[in-house]
Amino acid sequence: MAPxxxxxxxxxxxxxxxxxxxxxxxxxxxxxxxxxxxxxxxxPNEAAVRSLQQDTGLHPEAVQLRGVVTLEMPRSPLPSVHFLYVVSQFTGRLKTDNNNGILHWWPVDETWQLPMPQANACYLPHILSQSGGLYQARYTYDADAYLVAVTLQQDDPIPAGIRL
Incomplete structure (x- = not known):
C-alpha cells in the first residue's frame, strides 16, 4: 500500500x-x-493550488516546492508524506468563513511561539528560509504521539513508496 x-x-x-x-x-x-x-x-502541485483556493480563497500565481517530509506514527498503518510549498504571489480575498479553521497572518519571527504540531515547528524555519534547497526529513512519533526522531534526508529527492 502507498503512503x-x-x-x-x-x-x-x-x-x-x-x-x-x-x-x-x-x-x-x-x-x-x-x-x-x-x-x-x-x-502535488495541482493539489496545493486547489487546497489553497478552497481553504483561503487565495489564488497562487505559482507554488514553490520547499520540502518533502514523511511522518511515521505507530497508530497509523501507513506513513504520510507531506509536500511543503511556499507561495509569495497570489490574488483573491482571504475567506472569513472557513469550516476547517481560523486564518491569520503571523509575523514569521513570531511563529515559534505558536502552538503547532511538533514536526511543523521543526521544519517551518527551513521552509520559510530563502536559502537552501529542498528540505527532506522523516519524523517518527511514539505511541503517545510525541516526536522521538528526526532523520534528515539529503540524497533522495523522492520519498520511498512514491510511484512516478
Missing part, C-alpha cells in the same frame, strides 16, 4: 505567513499551513 499524500501551502506577504488554527481533528486548536490530501487524479 497517504498531503500538501501544506505557506503563503508569505510582508514577512508574514498565513496559518490556520484548526477547528477539528487532526491537530485541533493548533496552527498549521492550509492544505490537505492529494486526490488520486492530482499532482
Amino acid at each position: 497517504r499524500l498531503y500538501t501544506q501551502v505557506h503563503c508569505l506577504r510582508d514577512n508574514q505567513v498565513l496559518l490556520m488554527k484548526r477547528l477539528r481533528e487532526p491537530n485541533m486548536s493548533l496552527w498549521v499551513a492550509p492544505g490537505g490530501p492529494i486526490a488520486s487524479h492530482e499532482s
Whole structure:
C-alpha cells in the first residue's frame, strides 16, 4: 500500500505567513499551513493550488516546492508524506468563513511561539528560509504521539513508496 499524500501551502506577504488554527481533528486548536490530501487524479502541485483556493480563497500565481517530509506514527498503518510549498504571489480575498479553521497572518519571527504540531515547528524555519534547497526529513512519533526522531534526508529527492 502507498503512503497517504498531503500538501501544506505557506503563503508569505510582508514577512508574514498565513496559518490556520484548526477547528477539528487532526491537530485541533493548533496552527498549521492550509492544505490537505492529494486526490488520486492530482499532482502535488495541482493539489496545493486547489487546497489553497478552497481553504483561503487565495489564488497562487505559482507554488514553490520547499520540502518533502514523511511522518511515521505507530497508530497509523501507513506513513504520510507531506509536500511543503511556499507561495509569495497570489490574488483573491482571504475567506472569513472557513469550516476547517481560523486564518491569520503571523509575523514569521513570531511563529515559534505558536502552538503547532511538533514536526511543523521543526521544519517551518527551513521552509520559510530563502536559502537552501529542498528540505527532506522523516519524523517518527511514539505511541503517545510525541516526536522521538528526526532523520534528515539529503540524497533522495523522492520519498520511498512514491510511484512516478
